[in-house]
Amino acid sequence: MPRYIVRRQAESYGHDIGILLLDCRTPFIPGDVGNARTYGFPVLYRTMPGVTLDRLINQADRSMEQVIVENARTLEQSGVCAITSDCGYMMHFQEVVAASVQIPVMLSSLLQLPFVSAMLGPDQAVGLICANRQRLTEDLLAPLRASMRCNLHITGLEHAPNFRGPILDETDVLDSDAIEGEVVAAALDLKREHPEIEAWLLECSNLPPYAHAVQAATGKPVFDFVTMINSVQAAARRQPFNGYY
Known part of the structure; x- marks a missing residue:
């Protein structure tokens, strides 16, 4: 049997993709990034308190940077293989988050x-x-x-x-x-x-x-977003090839 080492920051295990959520209350229907049934693999959500759409689209508001980076690091410590978000305008923070963790980051479609x-x-x-x-x-x-x-x-x-x-x-x-x-x-x-x-x-x-x-x-x-997330997950969690040539 393999040996496993505890992750002190993890509350659960086995998640492939970590998803940073804006602080909002929008219905997430199947197919939406915020609905876990959208995926054929386990995902881990983390809401970023105070990171709202209104603040995000104000490109001059960099005060959210620390909160976003801290939540990304928490997802990394929880064992996900890559990190995304639920807003294309998170592109504003793509570079800083990618530089703050050791796993792939794809914050925007x-x-x-x-x-x-x-x-x-x-x-x-x-x-x-x-x-x-x-x-x-x-x-x-x-x-x-x-x-x-x-x-x-x-x-x-x-x-x-x-x-x-x-x-x-x-x-x-x-x-x-x-x-x-x-x-x-x-x-x-x-x-x-x-x-x-x-x-x-x-x-x-x-x-x-x-x-x-x-x-x-x-x-x-x-x-x-889903084509991007599925592609990165497939690359990060490669499976043995069992098909036919």
Whole structure:
């Protein structure tokens, strides 16, 4: 039998991915980063007190840095193989958190932009659907744009009432069918404006439940938080190959 050594900071064992949660009260439906049934492997959640969406999208507010780093280190000490978050705007803290732990860090689905772009031709484009277009600032995207080989077209859902209520304003009720309609409409509108879009990226961690609908409506690949998390988990927890050549 193998020998095991206790982790003093761990309350439980066997988690693959650690997920940093904003301090919010949004319904997390299946497919959402915040719903544990989204994954085919164990995940460990940790809410960061005081790290709210309003403070996060204020890029000048660096006072949350210590809280975010401390919670990331706690997840690392609990034995996870990689750390993510539940907000694309956590990209603001990607570098500092990655430098503070010894395991992979992927705080934002936006990290996939250079990869998705590399798969496309120079005359093609990536369509990005985000929670709030005004808050997806150019300084947040600049490091990623430098590695992109094609165009990026962006639309936001801040004016979509069924999305905005539960996700941005934290109201109590989430109508997933109504939100799906808004997300698909946003994708189709952007595609009509930019027919060269050949792949999609969903910034917000609440959007993966609607990725299938976006693909069905546009016929294009859709990347999101879940595609990123699943990919890193598969790389970090490799299994023996039992297939056939």
